[in-house]
Amino acid sequence: MRVRVRLRREGGAHRPPYGQGHTATGDLHLTHRTADGRRIPLLQLLGADRRWPSLYEPRLVALSARQFGFIGFERDGQAWVLQQWDCELL
Numbered sequence: 001m002r003v004r005v006r007l008r009r010e011g012g013a014h015r016p017p018y019g020q021g022h023t024a025t026g027d028l029h030l031t032h033r034t035a036d037g038r039r040i041p042l043l044q045l046l047g048a049d050r051r052w053p054s055l056y057e058p059r060l061v062a063l064s065a066r067q068f069g070f071i072g073f074e075r076d077g078q079a080w081v082l083q084q085w086d087c088e089l090l
Contacts, residue, residue, distance in 0.1 A: 001028055003087045005045055005052070008069075012081030024048040025090065030058070043070060043085075055083055062086075 007022040008015055015021060026048035032039045033056075043058040055072040062069035066089045074083040 002026070002090045003028055003045075004090055006086045006088075008084035008086055009082060011076055012079075012083075017086075024050045024052045026052065028087070043072065053083065055085060056080075058085075 002025070004023060004025045008017070010022075024045055026045040029044045029046045031042050031044065033042045034040070041057055043055040045052045053074040055070060055074060058070040058072040060068060061071045061084075068087050068089075070085045070087070072083060072085075073080045075081075
């Protein structure tokens with residue numbers, strides 16, 4: 001499904017929902033990656049109009065008619081940080 005995604009966190013810290021934020025448009029794709037013998041769910045934004053991080057262990061936290069949100073983890077250098085995606089259906 002085609003969506004516009006806005007990152008709600010930067011380096012794990014919460015960003016305000018107003019002003020310029022990091023956004024990208026692409027297709028949501030849920031897949032799995034195997035690490036240390038464990039299957040990990042992975043949400044990706046395929047065909048994004050800019051470089052975009054993957055969201056590991058995504059959880060749906062908000063849902064309405066044309067908007068929804070996921071929370072999960074992303075890799076930031078050597079650390080795993082909390083990340084939140086606000087998605088708008090296009």
